Amino acid sequence: MVLKKILLVEDDPHVCAIVKKGLEEENFEIEEANDGEKGYFLAQNTQFDLVILDxxxxxxxxxxxxxxxxxxxxxxxxxxTALGTAENVAMGLNKGADDYLVKPFKFIELIARINSLLRRSTRTVADTPKLVFRFSVIEINDTSKVVLVNGKEVQLTSTEYKLLLLMVKNPDKVFSRQEILEEVWGINFDLGTNVVDVYVNYLRKKLDRQQCPKIIQTVVGMGYVMRE
Known part of the structure; x- marks a missing residue:
């Protein structure tokens, strides 16, 4: 059996030792770094299946x-993170993180988050079709991950991209905030923050800059929908 390889970047030796030992008992191969520079060096020079960052x-x-x-x-x-406010969570996700966990956390929750991320990653690699999706003035090439609005390329974070792709692929479908959490973040429980609303707002602003019609609409008491 090929072990999944995880990079653990954590400067607290006690936390690092506990997490490493627990993950190794769950049959993960762990490489650790105790500062950001070493973490970056390892990430650049080794192929990992997942990265855990403090x-x-x-x-x-x-x-x-x-x-x-x-x-x-x-x-x-x-x-x-020890900083579990909505602003800090959104900042981390906006930098490209796929999920977050607030300290102190239960090890069983860490394992659940890791397994969820690995399943999503495997599914994405296995099921990536060469498809182009269009709605209104938006065109998404899901092979090259290029997004065009009115013919101009728009730079999105990975989370913004996933959110837009979900809605473009499902026009006129009303998504609840919980459904968006499950589809975009792979989390089947309430984060206890307004992170979905924050990301919808980010996406609306980027689309507005390209003179895109206001097609991401709020359905009061229900969630969001993409429609003309």
């Missing part, structure tokens, strides 16, 4: 490290 790191913080990794890799990234 936000508060010496030499290079986790948010900066996450952003640098994301520039040339789609590896799933899980952020560990």
């Amino acid at each position: 936000i508060m790191l010496p030499k290079m913080n986790g948010l900066e490290l996450c952003q640098k990794i994301r520039t040339n890799s789609n590896v799933p990234i899980l952020l560990l």
